[in-house]
Amino acid sequence: MYSFISGTVVEKNPTYVVLDNQGIGYLINITLNTFTAIGEQQHVKLFVHLAIREDAHTLYGFYTESERELFLQLITVSGVGCNTARLILSSMTVSEAVDAIATNNVRMIQGVKGIGAKTAQRIVVDLHDKVGKLEAGGDEISQVGHNTLKDEALSALMVLGFNKTSIEKTLDKLLKQMDNPSVEDLIKESLRLL
Numbered sequence: 603m604y605s606f607i608s609g610t611v612v613e614k615n616p617t618y619v620v621l622d623n624q625g626i627g628y629l630i631n632i633t634l635n636t637f638t639a640i641g642e643q644q645h646v647k648l649f650v651h652l653a654i655r656e657d658a659h660t661l662y663g664f665y666t667e668s669e670r671e672l673f674l675q676l677i678t679v680s681g682v683g684c685n686t687a688r689l690i691l692s693s694m695t696v697s698e699a700v701d702a703i704a705t706n707n708v709r710m711i712q713g714v715k716g717i718g719a720k721t722a723q724r725i726v727v728d729l730h731d732k733v734g735k736l737e738a739g740g741d742e743i744s745q746v747g748h749n750t751l752k753d754e755a756l757s758a759l760m761v762l763g764f765n766k767t768s769i770e771k772t773l774d775k776l777l778k779q780m781d782n783p784s785v786e787d788l789i790k791e792s793l794r795l796l
Contacts, residue, residue, distance in 0.1 A: 608647035630663035634692035639665035
């Protein structure tokens with residue numbers, strides 16, 4: 603129903619954020635990775651999923667589309683609900699979770715609090731082929747890593763007072779030119795170009 607919601611941050615804590623969008627306050631449940639990515643930004647855009655249950659309509663928000671995509675895949679696994687998927691994505695990055703599933707690393711997934719051996723195995727078995735398709739699709743996994751690098755560099759440069767649009771264009775250009783840059787490399791090169 604909703605693809606994304608953008609608005610002014612009214613309230614933020616590690617588990618949820620309230621965004622004011624034209625006078626309507628949306629309470630959106632978030633992961634720790636999204637909380638970190640939001641940082642001190644006053645205006646954000648979150649990719650959302652609306653979970654409808656008999657007793658509640660709950661919004662879940664993600665800073666990147668790749669995080670939302672993995673969340674949606676996780677909740678298709680029997681025994682993994684929205685809160686469990688959110689816990690997994692709060693405990694590891696998208697690229698770590700994708701790598702764990704792709705390499706059948708049940709132990710890493712089981713390391714998330716509340717995930718037992720059977721659930722971890724079910725996640726790996728059910729999603730291994732889907733992650734394999736992502737791998738076959740080209741740069742999807744490396745793109746996930748780039749999103750994390752880009753988000754961290756974007757956050758740091760915005761704190762320094764640069765314009766978000768200019769930063770994003772610069773970072774996109776640098777990510778195409780540089781081979782396996784670190785966050786520090788991206789920030790240093792961006793500072794030269796901005």
